[in-house]
Amino acid sequence: MPDTPATIGELFRSLGLTLTVRAAVAADDEEQAWACTLTRPDGRTYEIDSVAFFDVDPDTGEEWVVEPSPSRVLSVLAGGDVEDDDGGDAGPEAEAAARDFLGDDAYGLLTTLDASED
Numbered sequence: 001m002p003d004t005p006a007t008i009g010e011l012f013r014s015l016g017l018t019l020t021v022r023a024a025v026a027a028d029d030e031e032q033a034w035a036c037t038l039t040r041p042d043g044r045t046y047e048i049d050s051v052a053f054f055d056v057d058p059d060t061g062e063e064w065v066v067e068p069s070p071s072r073v074l075s076v077l078a079g080g081d082v083e084d085d086d087g088g089d090a091g092p093e094a095e096a097a098a099r100d101f102l103g104d105d106a107y108g109l110l111t112t113l114d115a116s117e118d
Helices: 008-014 070-079 091-102 104-117
Strands: 018-024 033-039 045-051 053-056 063-066
Touching: 008 070, 008 104, 018 045, 018 070, 033 070, 045 070, 045 091, 070 091, 070 104, 091 104
Parallel strands: none
Antiparallel strands: 018 033, 033 045, 053 063
């Protein structure tokens, strides 16, 4: 990465990733769940079976559903709050898979950018 990206969106573009999104039925019947596929330029993919995104009003705490975006999907890779099919913690496995998909340097930058955008 010649110029270090300053945002998650810039990181997404610098890695040449593409995002495919489709509606998904979550295990808990969450209505606004999405299945997301990230694809690298070499064709390798990273699948997220089911995820929902919310924005929160900082003053009231009110939440509302928002659609996936490249930045939101990459933030999921950095977040570590991942459950397996049985509802157990899949954080360590998800982190290893995300690190393998993005590469150590890009994953490290992602986690730094994600923390700074919170």
